[in-house]
Structures are given as C-alpha cells and as structure tokens.
Amino acid sequence: MNCPSCLSATTKEQNKKTSLGYRTFRCSICQHTFNERSGTPFNFLEYPTDIVLLVVLW
Numbered sequence: 001m002n003c004p005s006c007l008s009a010t011t012k013e014q015n016k017k018t019s020l021g022y023r024t025f026r027c028s029i030c031q032h033t034f035n036e037r038s039g040t041p042f043n044f045l046e047y048p049t050d051i052v053l054l055v056v057l058w
C-alpha cells in the first residue's frame with residue numbers, strides 16, 4: 001500500500017489494527033503511520049465502510 005503522505009511504496013504493515021479493525025501501515029521513508037482507509041472520503045466516518053455503503057444503498 002502506498003503512503004498517502006509521500007506516495008512511497010515502501011510501507012510496512014503493522015501488527016496492530018485500528019479500533020474498527022483496519023490494517024495499519026508505517027512508511028519507511030517519512031515514518032508516517034496510516035491505515036488502509038487513510039486518504040479515502042470514508043476515513044472521517046466512525047463506522048466501517050461496508051456498513052456506510054449498506055446504509056447509502058438503503
């Protein structure tokens with residue numbers, strides 16, 4: 001997964017997950033940590049993306 005901060009592809013998956021269960025990554029270049037939802041329009045939501053999509057569908 002590419003770093004949303006410096007766009008580097010040299011990122012490493014971390015052992016811990018976010019409170020919503022998303023995988024977290026650390027960039028080897030800028031040491032920025034982010035999760036797999038960082039940089040998407042859904043990151044500010046406090047609900048999992050699939051739940052939000054279900055609600056929108058309804």
Ligand SMILES: [Zn+2]
Pocket residue numbers: 003004005006007008027028029030031032
């Ligand atoms: Zn970076």
